Amino acid sequence: MEALINKYRDLLQQTDISFVRGLSNKINWDARAVCIEGARGTGKSTLMLQHIKSTLPLHLTLYLSLDDLYFKQHSLLSVAERFYQEGGRYLFLDEVHKYADWQTEVKNLYDFKPQLHIVVSGSSILALQQSNADLSRRLLRYHLPELSLREFVALKTGVALPEYQLHDLLENHQAIVDDIKKSVTSPLKFFREYLTYGAYPFFKEGESGYLMRIQQLINVIIDYDLPEARPMEVSTLAKLKKLLYIISTAVPFTPNITRLAEQISTSRNRLLDMLELLEKAQLIRNLRSSSFGISLMNKPEKVFLHNNSLIMALAEGQANSGNLRETFFYTQLSGAGYRVSYPKMGDFLVEQKYTFEVGGKNKTFKQIADEPEAYLAIDDLEYGTSRKIPLWLFGFLY
Structure with missing residues (x-):
């Protein structure tokens, strides 16, 4: 002892x-x-x-x-x-x-x-x-979720910044940006860095080997953690890795279950089981419609990798910008404990109340114009206006 x-x-x-x-x-x-x-x-x-x-x-x-x-x-x-x-x-x-x-x-x-x-x-x-x-x-x-953008900035610079509640951020985002910029003059710079290597604290041990460590982490989870928790064949492990790669390189991924099952040579029900397994292993997030609830037999409306670092490690330079944006938004809201589901209109429904459309500078309210509590989360934007909010700011929720 x-x-x-x-x-x-x-x-x-x-x-x-x-x-x-x-x-x-x-x-x-x-x-x-x-x-x-x-x-x-x-x-x-x-x-x-x-x-x-x-x-x-x-x-x-x-x-x-x-x-x-x-x-x-x-x-x-x-x-x-x-x-x-x-x-x-x-x-x-x-x-x-x-x-x-x-x-x-x-x-x-x-x-x-x-x-x-x-x-x-x-x-x-x-x-x-x-x-x-x-x-x-x-x-x-x-x-314990992956690092938020706020925590990434704090760990990298030593600058401690406050957490913000979602309703405060939506109502007072311009004032909040002013407060943050008193300590962090270039939030967009840190946001870009975060998308590449910000999800896990071990980036402090060396940024050059970070994505390789992510790949090793994925292999450990699939090759050792999953078989320890649930018996499975070696061929299933290879299919799980192929499934992750397909998700990583896609535009925000709306799965065609039958076609996807054919791509990885498995059945529809087995594919749904694999998606649930990867979600429990915290390698992916399955976004479902709130009207159906969570059920293995209800296919997810969209599938995301669990964080942006996983995308960068698996996509190997082929990451889709829309996928990166939506994954960031989803991970930051989920990490802060907010309920996120698939809406009738837009990209995300948060707490059954707020509808969000995520995109670049040219994104408009056209798709969500009829929603009562609708907001845009916009990339490449330092300051927002009215219901148009900088995407990076959602990284300060926890």
Whole structure:
């Protein structure tokens, strides 16, 4: 166990707390049990270590990564019980999906160690979603999205900027742009950079190798995470990758399910299952009409990659500008927790209230003229007018 403690202390010493994700302030860290979900590479481990370093007494805490070889021969329960007996009260468990039957052992710790606070996290969303019902009732779940444009600017420059609520942004966007430009003189410059390499915090480790790391991340999710969570054939993994590539190079992608199934040599129902699987793995977003609800058998009206960095890594220079714009808008609104669905008119319906059309400088209100709460989200625009709002500004919602 001493070896585990030494690894934890080394990690903690190397943890930088100069930039902390906005989710940290929204988590109820005092809860008995917390689960932090999020796609690979979003910074879940760092978030836990930062919380420990900035707020908790060192002697009361222990951070464990359950993919450590130590747990091939020792149980989590034995380590946790010794930690508790020696006065430990805050246990952080990372990569929990790598440990067999972690749900049962965490449930036992929760039930029989009433003074123990437990935080769990893992890179496989599917594995975390499959936690049993008894444990799910005990866990407060939080989702860590990819970086917003606001967070990207803060991480890159050290300039901390406020979050804005959507209704404030719609009503006061000109004043908000003025406030932002007091600290960031060229927001469009950062917006362009964000579209290429801004979704994941590891861009700080080198922009030149960023897209290669994204490709590696995709391969790990498809080749290892998905088969661990759900048995599947090797041929299915290749089809999933082909499906991602097709989506990445498309104009905002309205799928013809029958034709797409033929392209990747599968059946219609199997294709719908693959789209759902990729969505749960947080590699794509399926935009559905709110009038039909979410159902596997209801085909999505549009399909997007989960963020712009995935597009840039997969499309290899063939990214469509319309796809980049709409993906950015969708990811920023979803990351901020707003409900986004497919409208009767326009590109997006937000919170069943606001209709948005996303486009370049020449985009007009023609398609959404009859909608009562209609707005344009416009690229290549620093300042907006009335209901015509700069696209980049939607990156300041979280």
